[in-house]
Amino acid sequence: MRIGELAGQTGASPKTIRYYESIGLLPEPARTHAGYRAYTEHDTDRLVFIKTAQRLGLRLDEIREILALRDQGERPCDYVRQTLRRQVNEINQHIADLRRLRDELTALDARADELIDTDTEHGCPLIERAHGAPTTRIDPA
Amino acid sequence: MRIGELAGQTGASPKTIRYYESIGLLPEPARTHAGYRAYTEHDTDRLVFIKTAQRLGLRLDEIREILALRDQGERPCDYVRQTLRRQVNEINQHIADLRRLRDELTALDARADELIDTDTEHGCPLIERAHGAPTTRIDPA
DNA sequence: CTTGACCTTCCAGTCGACTGGAAGGTCAAC
DNA sequence: GTTGACCTTCCAGTCGACTGGAAGGTCAAG
DSSP states (O other), X not given: OOHHHHHHHHSOOHHHHHHHHHTTSSOOOEEOTTSOEEOXXXXXXXXXXXXXXXXXXXXXXXXXXHHHHHHTTOOTHHHHHHHHHHHHHHHHHHHXXXXXXXXXXXXXXXXXXXXTTSOOTTSOHHHHTOTTOOSOOOOOO | OOHHHHHHHHSXXXXXXXXXXXXXXXXXXXXXXXXXXXXXXXXXXXHHHHHHHHHXXXXXXXXXXXXXXXXXXXXXXXXXXXXXXXXXXXXHHHHHHHHHHHHHHHHHHHTHHHHTTSOOTTSOHHHHTOTTOOSOOOOOO
16 A cells, blocks of 8 residues: 555554654555555554554654564563553643642632732733742643 | 843843843843843843743743733733633643543553453554543643 | 953754655556 | 646754853953
8 A cells, every 4th residue: 555545544644654764663665666655554553553652642752662672572561551650640740730720820810800900010910920830831732 | 230140030041031032022131341231120020020921821922922012001911811711721621631641541551461461463452452542642741 | 360150142953743845756547 | 648646755844942052252350
C-alpha cells in the first residue's frame, strides 16, 4: 500500500509518516518501481501502536525506545509501566496545580464587582490583587 | 537601577527583561552614560504586573494587550475577566481530560500483571490493550 | 594596572511534533 | 495527450518563552 492509504487507515498524514521515518520511528519501507513508499500491514500495526502509545501520553522518543526494545524481542512492559507511573504522578501534580489555579481565578472573578470600583491607577485590580497566585502555567488544550 | 538589580527584584533574568523589551512588553528604558539600561520603580511595577498576570495563566501577547489598554488609561478589567473565564473553562476541560487519562493509565497498570503473561508478539500488551484511550496529551509540568 | 563582575548587541538554538511549500516525477482515467 | 491526484525530496517555518554564546565595552576594587 502507498503512503496515502496508510495515512487514511491510521489517521496520520503522509507528512507525519515521512517524519516518523526520518526520526527512526518507522523503518524505511520498500519502494515501488516509481520510487513510491510501499507499506505492509506491519507498518499499519506499528503506526497504530505509535498512535496508541502517544494517546497514553508517551513522547515520541519514549515510543522509539519502546519500539527498539520490541524490535530486539524484549518485553518493554517494565519500561512502559515505569513510564506510565511517572505519567500518573505528573498528571496528579498537574491536576492539583490546575485546581488551585482555577479556584483562584474563579474567586477573583467572583470578587471582581467590588474590586472593580477600587483604585484603578495601576490598571486592573484583578491582577494587582492576585499576588499569592500558584506557579503553574496552563496550556490551552 | 541597572538590569541586574531589576532582575534580582523581580525574579526575571536580564535576558528575559531584554526579551520583554524586544517584544514590546517593557518600554525602552533610559540609558546611562555607558549605554547601560537604567530602570525605575515603574519598570519594577510593570514587570511584577507581567509576572503576576503570567502566573494567572495569561500569555505574553494577552498581557501586552492588557498593558496597552492600561497605558491608554482604560480599564482592562473586562478583557481580563473574559480571559480569566476562558482560562477557567479551558482548565476544567483540561482537568477532565487528565482525569480520564490518569484513570486509564492506573487501570492499565493495575491489570498489568495478568496482561503481562499474554501474547507478547507485538511488544507490550499494555499498549495493545489500550485502544479506546482518550485523546488529550499531557505536558509534563 | 589588572581582574572580574557586569553590561552591550546580535544571531542562533531549544523543546515537541509536526506542517508548508517549492520543484519535480508517476500514473490511471478521460 | 492532458488533466489531476498522488508521490518524491529538501528546506524552512510554526508555537511560546525564553536561553546560549560570541565578541566586545565599562567600572569599581585591590
